[in-house]
Amino acid sequence: MHSAATDDYLKTIYHHTEWQTAPITPSQLAAELGLAPSTVTEMVQKLAAQDLVSHRPYGPISLTDAGRLRAAAIIRRHRLIETWLVREFGYAWDEVHDEAEVLEHTISDRLLDGIDGRLGHPRFDPHGDAIPDAAGEVVRVPFVLLGGALVGHTGRVLRVSDRDPALLRALQATGLDVGHAVMVTGRAAVRIDGGESVELPAGAAEAVWLTA
Template sequence: MSVSELSSAAQDYLKMIWSATEWSATPITVGAMAERMGVKPSTVSDGIRRLAKQGLVTHAPYGSIELTQTGKDHAVEMVRRHRLLETFLVNVLGYGWDEVHDEAEILEHAVSAMMITRIDELLGHPVRDPHGDPIPSPDGQLRRPQGVRLAAVDPNRPLTITRISDADPDMLRYFTELGLAPDTRLTVLAHRPYADVTTIRLPDRDLDIDLGPSAAESIWVIAS
């Protein structure tokens, strides 16, 4: 069975369950899923039950939610669609990287496998989306970019941004103003714990910036 035959809601559930463990190990909860999808927990609980019946997740009442291999395959396919579409919207249609998430979220349920193939070719088989997130290959392979959260790195080392979480469009617009994007080079000057501030320096723009904790958690870097 192809991922296209799943309902839109089922595709969303699978993608969300998979995504929850992409950047942190904490497993997803029913409440968190409901929150992120803008529905009530009872709806999610019900949806999970339907997914389990279709063999896409395993779940005992009050227990943890795990994707089966099939579920995982479909989830990764949806992630591939989403990230290719985001890349397409930015590179071909001239969207801002803060504008693509919602559009891709809808399109990913509507595009055919053929269209995804064509978009992938047009873009030259990109391996990262505009936020630096890795794009799974057609067979589901996915190279995680190296990198750790900016909040967690030692000061005074040269760093390069590898990804920026696309969770908050407002924050992305703010980052755009500051010139923060994947491949931007920077150095952490200091973490100031009680002020909850991380000060960074952008050598290329000769600029120092104070970032709050949510920003410092959203930016991933490697040594450069």
């Protein structure tokens, strides 16, 4: 069963450990999906029966090899579509997530391969998230969350969470974007490309990742 619901569960579990290591718990998964814990428990049991997740009662949930491959495939679709919408259609980075959520379930593998080729096989989406290749592999570099970086730390902006479109717009207004060089001057303040120190909007400390 590879339904949209299955994909959403697998994507959420995959996302949880992309930028930190603690596995997701059933209650966290329910909160992320906006579903009742009982509904999530039932679905996790079905996914476990299909060997897509590993889970024991009341314990954390992790993807099996098969589950990780399936999750990487749908995430590859989502992030390639986001990149395509930004590069080819002029979408802003805060506008692409919802469109990609719809299109990822509808386009063919042939069209996806065509998009990938036209874009030059990008490794990262507009938010800095790694795009898995056709084998489910991704490129990763050491990273640090802005809120955990020491004052004086220098690095590139690796990734900005796409969870909050309003925060994306506010960050863009400060001049911060993926790929820019920054020096940390406070818990949520940075110098961007050698400029003056800029105070970032609320939520930035937990939404911006830098090279370590």
